[in-house]
Amino acid sequence: xxxxxxxxxxxxxxxxxxxxxxxxxxxxxxxxxxxxxxxxxxxxxxxxxxxxxxxxxxxxxxxxxxxxxxxxxxxxxxxxxxxxxxxxxxxxxxxxxxxxxxxxxxxxxxxxxxxxxxxxxxxxxxxxxxxxxxxxxxxxxxxxxxxxxxxxxxxxxxxxxxxxxxxxxxxxxxxxxxxxxxxxxxxxxxxxxxxxxxxxxxxxxxxxxxxxxxxxxxxxxxxxxxxxxxxxxxxxxxxxxxxxxxxxx
Amino acid sequence: xxxxxxxxxxxxxxxxxxxxxxxxxxxxxxxxxxxxxxxxxxxxxxxxxxxxxxxxxxxxxxxxxxxxxxxxxxxxxxxxxxxxxxxxxxxxxxxxxxxxxxxxxxxxxxxxxxxxxxxxxxxxxxxxxxxxxxxxxxxxxxxxxxxxxxxxxxxxxxxxxxxxxxxxxxxxxxxxxxxxxxxxxxxxxxxxxxxxxxxxxxxxxxxxxxxxxxxxxxxxxxxxxxxxxxxxxxxxxxxxxxxxxxxxxxxxxxxxxxxxxxxxxxxxxxxxxxxxxxxxxxxxxxxxxxxxxxxxxxxxxxxxxxxxxxxxxxxxxxxxxxxxxxxxxxxxxxxxxxxxxxxxxxxxxxxxxxxxxxxxxxxxxxxxxxxxxxxxxxxxxxxxxxx
Numbered sequence: 001x002x003x004x005x006x007x008x009x010x011x012x013x014x015x016x017x018x019x020x021x022x023x024x025x026x027x028x029x030x031x032x033x034x035x036x037x038x039x040x041x042x043x044x045x046x047x048x049x050x051x052x053x054x055x056x057x058x059x060x061x062x063x064x065x066x067x068x069x070x071x072x073x074x075x076x077x078x079x080x081x082x083x084x085x086x087x088x089x090x091x092x093x094x095x096x097x098x099x100x101x102x103x104x105x106x107x108x109x110x111x112x113x114x115x116x117x118x119x120x121x122x123x124x125x126x127x128x129x130x131x132x133x134x135x136x137x138x139x140x141x142x143x144x145x146x147x148x149x150x151x152x153x154x155x156x157x158x159x160x161x162x163x164x165x166x167x168x169x170x171x172x173x174x175x176x177x178x179x180x181x182x183x184x185x186x187x188x189x190x191x192x193x194x195x196x197x198x199x200x201x202x203x204x205x206x207x208x209x210x211x212x213x214x215x216x217x218x219x220x221x222x223x224x225x226x227x228x229x230x231x232x233x234x235x236x237x238x239x240x241x242x243x244x245x246x247x248x249x
Numbered sequence: 250x251x252x253x254x255x256x257x258x259x260x261x262x263x264x265x266x267x268x269x270x271x272x273x274x275x276x277x278x279x280x281x282x283x284x285x286x287x288x289x290x291x292x293x294x295x296x297x298x299x300x301x302x303x304x305x306x307x308x309x310x311x312x313x314x315x316x317x318x319x320x321x322x323x324x325x326x327x328x329x330x331x332x333x334x335x336x337x338x339x340x341x342x343x344x345x346x347x348x349x350x351x352x353x354x355x356x357x358x359x360x361x362x363x364x365x366x367x368x369x370x371x372x373x374x375x376x377x378x379x380x381x382x383x384x385x386x387x388x389x390x391x392x393x394x395x396x397x398x399x400x401x402x403x404x405x406x407x408x409x410x411x412x413x414x415x416x417x418x419x420x421x422x423x424x425x426x427x428x429x430x431x432x433x434x435x436x437x438x439x440x441x442x443x444x445x446x447x448x449x450x451x452x453x454x455x456x457x458x459x460x461x462x463x464x465x466x467x468x469x470x471x472x473x474x475x476x477x478x479x480x481x482x483x484x485x486x487x488x489x490x491x492x493x494x495x496x497x498x499x500x501x502x503x504x505x506x507x508x509x510x511x512x513x514x515x516x517x518x519x520x521x522x523x524x525x526x527x528x529x530x531x532x533x534x535x536x537x538x539x540x541x542x543x544x545x546x547x548x549x550x551x552x553x554x555x556x557x558x559x560x561x562x563x564x565x566x567x568x569x570x571x572x573x574x575x576x577x578x579x580x581x582x583x584x585x586x587x588x589x590x591x592x593x594x595x596x597x598x599x600x601x602x603x604x605x606x607x608x609x610x611x612x613x614x615x616x617x618x619x620x621x622x623x624x625x626x627x628x629x630x631x632x633x634x635x636x
Contacts, residue, residue, distance in 0.1 A: 034263075073256050074263075185268060188303035188316050191260050 002110035003046040007039040010121040038116025041176040044183040047079035076194035077186040083199035096211030098130035103207035117175040128175035138168030141175040265329040282598040285339040295344040306346040324556040331505030334601035376421035378409040389432035396425040402471045409465040428482045437484035439476045446470030496569040500552040500576035507583040511541040514587035537586040544579035567629040570622035577612040
C-alpha cells in the first residue's frame, strides 16, 4: 500500500510574523521556514504505518517554490521514501493544492492520503476536504486515531464536545489533529540517507492543473494589541466586570 | 567560498535546537538554578532519545562507534547545545554522552582496554591534570611535579591545582617532569586515583556554584611504567594537541549562551514599557541590541572558520586562538547588555542571565587566558622566535 503525505512550507511556529506596511501579506524576508506542524504529524503517522508493515511506500508531496525541497528533505529524513515537488512561483491556495494532489493521486494511486488538518499560515482547513470531494474519495478529518482494516480505515475524529469514530472506504483522505501522535526527532543516519532519496519535480502544467488563485487577498492586518490586565479586589467585582464590562458571562 | 549551511547541517541544527527547547529547557524550571545534573530518570529518558537520534557519544571517533559528524557540524551543534541555563558548563546536562579524555585514543591496546572503553561505556571517569600552582598557561616550563624511575615503576611527587572532577574520578592523566626543562622533559602518566600517595588535598570553590575544582597532591606515588601514555618525554605534545582543538567547542559554548541571552533581551525589550513606550523604541537600548547582534556574528564566523580549517586538516592554531578571544569576550558583553536591559530581573535567579554572567567570566581565563591567546597570535604573525 502506498501512502501519500502532503507537506506545506510555512513560517516556523516560533517566529513572530510582521505584517508588511502595504498590508499585502506578512514579511517573509529572512524568516525561518519549517514543515507545517500538522503535516509533520501526518508524516509521522505515515512512517508508523510503514514501520508497522501496513504500508510499503511513503511519498511526500509539496506544492510551491523550489525552496520547498528543504521541507521535502526534512520529511525524507523523518522516514518518507521519496518526494514530489510541484513547483510554482504562484501563490498557491487550497483549491489549487487540492487539484495538484488529485493529479498526483491519479498518477501514483495511493490508498491513503494524509495531510495536516490545516496549515498554520493560512489556517484554511480546506485542502483535505476539497481533495476528497474532487476525487470522490473517503474523507476523515481531524483524526486523533487511525486504524486500518481491509480496504477501510477506522478514524477517531476530534469534534466539538467529544470524539466521533467513523469508518471510511479506501482510498481516503485523512487529516491530522494535534493528538494523533508525537512526531519523532529525525536521526543522523536518516538525515544522511535523505540526501540520496529521489525527489521528482513537476510543474502544475506538467500535471495539467491550473493553480491560478481564485481568491484575492484584499488586506492583511495584525491582530489587535492585547490590553493590559487589571487586578480586582473581590470575587464580586470580578463577576460584575465579567458580566457587565466584558459581557462574557 | 560557501558561507551557508548544507541542507543536512540545517536539519541537524534544527533537530538539536528543538531538542534543547522542548526537552531540556522545560526541565530546568524544576531544577535548582545552579544545578548541573538532571534527575536520573529524566537523564535516562533523554539519553534514550539522543541514542534514537543517532547522536550519542558525539566526540567518539567513528571507528570507536561514535556518530559520523564533521567538526563544522559539531561546532554548529555545540552552539545549539549550550542555549539553556546550565548550557555553558553542562551542555544538555551531558545527555549527548562524552568521549571523556580524547588523549586516550592515542593509548596502547592494553591501556584502551583498561581505561578508554570503560570511559566510553560510562563506567569510568577520568580527570585531566596539567595545571600546577606554578602556572597553567605555560605548562612546558611550569610543570614541577617530578617522576623518577624506580625499577618498573615511576615515583611521582608534586601537585596539581584547578583540576575538575578529580575527586569523583577513577583515574586521571598526570603530566610530570621526567627529563630536563621545557617541553622535551614532560611525560603523561595514567594514574588510578586509588594509588597510594594520591591525595585530593582540597576542593577549590570558584564563582561557579555548581562546579568546583580540586587541588591534588602526589606523595611518593608509584605508577607502573606501562601506564605511560604515548612516549617518555613526549607528553607535552599530547597536552598541546588537546589545547588548540578544545578552543573551538569552548568558543561555541559561549556563542550559544550569547545567542540565547540576546534572544531574551530582544523579546523583553519589545514587551517592557517605560514612560509610555517599549524599551525597544529607545535608541540607547537599540544600540545595545545591535552591538549584541554584531558581537554574536563575528564570534560565530571566526569560530566556524577555525572549525572549517580543522575539518580540512589545515593549521588552525591562530584561528582557534582568535575565536577563543572573540567568543569569550563578546559573549561576556552580550550577557552584560542583556542583563542591563532586563534591569532588576536580570540579576535574579529567576533568569539564567546571572549564572551565565558569572560563568562567562571564567571563560576569559580557562582553556588558556586570552592574553596567552594573543601571544599565540603575535608569535604567528611576528615570527616563531618571539618568546
